[in-house]
Amino acid sequence: xxxxxxxxxxxxxxxxxxxxxxxxxxxxxxxxxxxxxxxxxxxxxxxxxxxxxxxxxxxxxxxxxxxxxxxxxxxxxxxxxxxxxxxxxxxxxxxxxxxxxxxxxxxxxxxxxxxxxxxxxxxxxxxxxxxxxxxxxxxxxxxxxxxxxxxxxxxxxxxxxxxxxxxxxxxxxxxxxxxxxxxxxxxxxxxxxxxxxxxxxxxxxxx
Numbered sequence: 001x002x003x004x005x006x007x008x009x010x011x012x013x014x015x016x017x018x019x020x021x022x023x024x025x026x027x028x029x030x031x032x033x034x035x036x037x038x039x040x041x042x043x044x045x046x047x048x049x050x051x052x053x054x055x056x057x058x059x060x061x062x063x064x065x066x067x068x069x070x071x072x073x074x075x076x077x078x079x080x081x082x083x084x085x086x087x088x089x090x091x092x093x094x095x096x097x098x099x100x101x102x103x104x105x106x107x108x109x110x111x112x113x114x115x116x117x118x119x120x121x122x123x124x125x126x127x128x129x130x131x132x133x134x135x136x137x138x139x140x141x142x143x144x145x146x147x148x149x150x151x152x153x154x155x156x157x158x159x160x161x162x163x164x165x166x167x168x169x170x171x172x173x174x175x176x177x178x179x180x181x182x183x184x185x186x187x188x189x190x191x192x193x194x195x196x197x198x199x200x201x202x203x204x205x206x207x
Contacts, residue, residue: 005029007115007153008108010036010100011061013050015178015198016119016156019164021059022173023155024117033061034107036100039070040093045185052177064103097130098139101152105143108150116143117153122160133157161197162204169205 009021011033025031035050037043054061120131140152168175182192
């Protein structure tokens with residue numbers, strides 16, 4: 001049980017972070033959600049769904065706007081890209097998760113929380129090196145240099161997307177209300193890695 005834990009969950013409005021928040025809340029943690037707009041194309045839809053999910057789960061949500069960082073971005077995550085890519089590598093933004101974890105750790109310190117959680121799931125390839133267990137291990141080491149009291153949690157790191165959807169059903173997390181597209185702010189494009197992963201997971205659970 002995590003009844004003594006106060007945790008910030010990096011919350012994208014997507015399925016994985018929603019299930020992470022629901023799982024930690026179910027286990028007794030005091031959960032605070034943090035959405036970060038870093039200038040990504042899908043930010044309006046992600047933030048809208050983050051509010052809907054937070055209201056449904058009755059969890060506090062804080063939104064941080066650092067959209068100016070889009071000038072540092074590359075790939076199809078950003079509106080300045082000439083067109084949507086259709087491969088996983090096109091939606092990789094180097095150092096994004098390092099940035100988000102830094103912001104999350106700062107917020108956790110401000111709230112006097114003792115944990116920071118991310119919705120990383122089992123890596124599906126080599127396109128996203130900043131979602132791997134090795135990345136988490138190294139970031140944990142860096143965080144302890146300045147915030148030794150903050151644990152870094154990734155409770156879904158051994159789950160694939162199908163298992164995450166099944167867990168959402170078990171926990172009663174309304175995953176259908178989540179935003180799961182990298183390229184669109186209004187729905188699913190059906191082509192990006194996030195859309196394809198969720199479609200595969202839906203078939204896997206028999207829907």
